[in-house]
Amino acid sequence: MTESVPGPFFTTATPTDHIQDEQSPYTGYFESLSENDIHLFFEIEATSEWIRNSNHQRIALQFPDSLLPYSKRVTKLIESKIRDDENPEIVKKTFVLADTTYRSCCVDEVAAAHANCTALVHFGEACHSAPTDKIDVKFVLGNLPPFIDEFRVKLKEMVNELSTDHIVLLMDSCFAHEQEKVAAVIEEIVPPTKKVSCASLPSEENLKEHRKNVYLGREISAALRDNLPADLIFCGFPNSPLLPIWLLSYPSCMTVTHYNPMDKSIQHEKYV
Structure with a gap:
């Protein structure tokens, strides 16, 4: 790869x-x-x-x-x-x-x-x-209210649209305090054959010692580093600048499931 x-x-x-x-x-x-x-x-x-x-x-x-x-x-x-x-x-x-x-x-x-x-x-x-x-x-980075229950319901409606073996979770920073819970919900819903990884906010230690693995303020998962086809699940604002730059940088993300925690909406787009 x-x-x-x-x-x-x-x-x-x-x-x-x-x-x-x-x-x-x-x-x-x-x-x-x-x-x-x-x-x-x-x-x-x-x-x-x-x-x-x-x-x-x-x-x-x-x-x-x-x-x-x-x-x-x-x-x-x-x-x-x-x-x-x-x-x-x-x-x-x-x-x-x-x-x-x-x-x-x-x-x-x-x-x-x-x-x-x-x-x-x-x-x-x-x-x-x-x-x-x-x-x-x-x-x-800011903390906005939790949204786990609503996200679980919406993801179940879209889960059949996820087509690859790798799922990458990306979140706007003010929702990232919910990341572990969101990742757990994804693993609960998707088939066990799919691997879920997170584009996580970096720790202070990783910023100093592993900065090469940090991009756009996130630690890059192995699936992205290896250019593997992946489904991207993004939790964030509808016009977040993070998402389009991310997709330009990592075209291996073949689909995007975008959940907006503010209005509880979800959208799915294919790029291939």
Whole structure:
């Protein structure tokens, strides 16, 4: 088997090829998050703890356009939790980054440096297209509500359309916390002869040691690396930029089953 290699445009290791954001795939979905949703989606507690436990005093908070309306509220919540009343001389200050130089999925180290920040919290989808060795970064991908029961029902309607021996699961990052459960449901429904693998969000260790296996912010499965015919199951927004770039890079994905967790719809397309 030959190894699948994405075209040169997509394999660049710098964010300069990501200039100019396209329309956000999240438009219309994040207009009215409740107070509880804000705490969960932006991981306020974990993010605040990361800042409190660091030696950094100037921290950038990078928001994509779709989440920018929440930047003021998120900043206030975080600053209220990182304030050290017992040691008022220790001041940790945050700076909001928006309208960044590159696509919002890229860490904007340049803008952070302009504010003399030594750490950055990146909210939203992250492509990991370039190492972030010059600045400490925490990625907050977001968490939207679970959808397992609805997905199980919809997949059963489409399971006979899956035609290959390999199934690859790909998810928009804000749904990826459900990935293990979704993969288990797929294995439960499809015949046991089919092998299910995940294009997973990479761990910090794998980003450092196995970056060559990370593409578009995902660890590439063996089926894709070996260019094997595969059925792609994608859980994400209807106009997610992740899906078309993925299909251009991995044409061995012969069919796509696209489940939209927001409106509980499912669509199936063949490419051969």
